[in-house]
Amino acid sequence: MTAQGFLLLLELVGVFAFALDGALVAMRSTHLDLFGVVALGIVTAVGGGILRDVLLGELPPATFRTWYYLATATGGALVAFWGHRLLARMARPIVVFDTIGLSLFAVTGAQLAVDAGIDPGQAILLGGLTGVGGGTMRDVLVRKVPSILTGGLYAVPALLGAVVAVVGPLLGISAGVAAFAGGVVCAGLRTGGLLRGWRAPRATLQSPEELD
Amino acid sequence: MTAQGFLLLLELVGVFAFALDGALVAMRSTHLDLFGVVALGIVTAVGGGILRDVLLGELPPATFRTWYYLATATGGALVAFWGHRLLARMARPIVVFDTIGLSLFAVTGAQLAVDAGIDPGQAILLGGLTGVGGGTMRDVLVRKVPSILTGGLYAVPALLGAVVAVVGPLLGISAGVAAFAGGVVCAGLRTGGLLRGWRAPRATLQSPEELD
Amino acid sequence: MTAQGFLLLLELVGVFAFALDGALVAMRSTHLDLFGVVALGIVTAVGGGILRDVLLGELPPATFRTWYYLATATGGALVAFWGHRLLARMARPIVVFDTIGLSLFAVTGAQLAVDAGIDPGQAILLGGLTGVGGGTMRDVLVRKVPSILTGGLYAVPALLGAVVAVVGPLLGISAGVAAFAGGVVCAGLRTGGLLRGWRAPRATLQSPEELD
Numbered sequence: 001m002t003a004q005g006f007l008l009l010l011e012l013v014g015v016f017a018f019a020l021d022g023a024l025v026a027m028r029s030t031h032l033d034l035f036g037v038v039a040l041g042i043v044t045a046v047g048g049g050i051l052r053d054v055l056l057g058e059l060p061p062a063t064f065r066t067w068y069y070l071a072t073a074t075g076g077a078l079v080a081f082w083g084h085r086l087l088a089r090m091a092r093p094i095v096v097f098d099t100i101g102l103s104l105f106a107v108t109g110a111q112l113a114v115d116a117g118i119d120p121g122q123a124i125l126l127g128g129l130t131g132v133g134g135g136t137m138r139d140v141l142v143r144k145v146p147s148i149l150t151g152g153l154y155a156v157p158a159l160l161g162a163v164v165a166v167v168g169p170l171l172g173i174s175a176g177v178a179a180f181a182g183g184v185v186c187a188g189l190r191t192g193g194l195l196r197g198w199r200a201p202r203a204t205l206q207s208p209e210e211l212d
Numbered sequence: 213m214t215a216q217g218f219l220l221l222l223e224l225v226g227v228f229a230f231a232l233d234g235a236l237v238a239m240r241s242t243h244l245d246l247f248g249v250v251a252l253g254i255v256t257a258v259g260g261g262i263l264r265d266v267l268l269g270e271l272p273p274a275t276f277r278t279w280y281y282l283a284t285a286t287g288g289a290l291v292a293f294w295g296h297r298l299l300a301r302m303a304r305p306i307v308v309f310d311t312i313g314l315s316l317f318a319v320t321g322a323q324l325a326v327d328a329g330i331d332p333g334q335a336i337l338l339g340g341l342t343g344v345g346g347g348t349m350r351d352v353l354v355r356k357v358p359s360i361l362t363g364g365l366y367a368v369p370a371l372l373g374a375v376v377a378v379v380g381p382l383l384g385i386s387a388g389v390a391a392f393a394g395g396v397v398c399a400g401l402r403t404g405g406l407l408r409g410w411r412a413p414r415a416t417l418q419s420p421e422e423l424d
Numbered sequence: 425m426t427a428q429g430f431l432l433l434l435e436l437v438g439v440f441a442f443a444l445d446g447a448l449v450a451m452r453s454t455h456l457d458l459f460g461v462v463a464l465g466i467v468t469a470v471g472g473g474i475l476r477d478v479l480l481g482e483l484p485p486a487t488f489r490t491w492y493y494l495a496t497a498t499g500g501a502l503v504a505f506w507g508h509r510l511l512a513r514m515a516r517p518i519v520v521f522d523t524i525g526l527s528l529f530a531v532t533g534a535q536l537a538v539d540a541g542i543d544p545g546q547a548i549l550l551g552g553l554t555g556v557g558g559g560t561m562r563d564v565l566v567r568k569v570p571s572i573l574t575g576g577l578y579a580v581p582a583l584l585g586a587v588v589a590v591v592g593p594l595l596g597i598s599a600g601v602a603a604f605a606g607g608v609v610c611a612g613l614r615t616g617g618l619l620r621g622w623r624a625p626r627a628t629l630q631s632p633e634e635l636d
Contacts, residue, residue, distance in 0.1 A: 065334075
């Protein structure tokens, strides 16, 4: 399998995981029907990749150039819709799928940005953005405060995973190995943050009025 | 009138209808002033088309290449602002204008995507996205759960209208006839869904906690 | 300093002011941690410029072509995070920083649009959009009704500032002077609107149900 084919495969696994995640969130929120569930699954699954392609100027986005992404996203959402009882038996499925999608997109997004000629620093941010983009659109549409803004490390694992994926090849490590290591770092930090309740420092405001 | 001129005319009718719709929604929501009403009218009217042009890579979007779109959108919003008493006498004006805009944008968006070389399947999705894009931005800005996610068929009529507009020409039907038929299908399904309360199946969750 | 260098400097001042503003808003809203504060600061600071570059088709956006913007935005957000006690002693800091960012982005956005070949009318709207874009993304993410839609002139000063910045050079005034005058007009109108409670006319609805 070529490096490009492997990257596509990783992306499609990420799309599937995010579609499951988005569809499950849709079913938990206010009374969405089949089409609302599929729509939210698709937005979650392909939103980050579309955002990445728009910002890289690679238009139309990959999502619209082939049918793989949309078919995978629709499939994932339908599996969640019809299989939610089965999924519910798994431990915390939403968070698990969200973590898989986050890790894969952060890593592939960052490497695609480097391939497009973006400098390492901004490529890392673009990778992070690719990772959190779909979930953030999902949260805005169902009117949750987005995960990127709330506690429980979300954007930080994505950015650190992107750092590994971008810096690794600069140090002579193969892109595939660096992507794998970056994904493990992202998923590990996110999972650790959730299980152990790792938290970032907060500003200690005495009262909200203090600032206005 | 050329096919292209006819498509532009349809688009401008859609822009006007969506501007009326967006402005009326703005007046119903929390105490917006004249400029808030016009801003929401414009976003609703041109949001879907801008999204389509960004995704097709046709930049700057048509909205910024000529003055027609913005002038039509501003005009529609002002008509709604000063004429809302008159509009209020019509039956359910918001829904009517929203349906007109949805149908026209879904059909024209899908045909423009095909013209840009997008495959039929993805062109249909892009048409649907053009149709629901402006209304979704409107809903996010006034903090409603977007129509695409709630019951009462919204995205499905747009997608089916786009199917007719895209598949018709593949079967030898002229683009104009296919666009007209697609618009009728979309408007009919949306109206039928509203009047008859057609609903899509829902997931039967026992409790929301089941999924997390 | 070249005209282009001066425009970049103005942009970076706007980025810094918006980053302070976004970070302070983040600290006031629901319990955001360090990374949430920085993320919201960055979105507020670079959101309008990214939107402008996407719409102009200048991709990747300036934000991703150099490190200046992201470094400035991150710096501004960190200053707000660690210095909020000091900032709180200033009068209404959020509004002050927001006004500075709004004025600078409206004016530079409009002039960049003209440079990209956009007609004056649409360039003015694009300038206004550049000004209000970052703040609108900030408001959507923290689930406030966006400032552009609520009372207290927000989009109007941005648009009038953009008018001055665009029309000035057409009348033979140098771009730098026109930009400065446009910024003063925008900041003055916004500040006057806030201090004096200037308001735009509202629609006088008898009841919300009137419209549906």
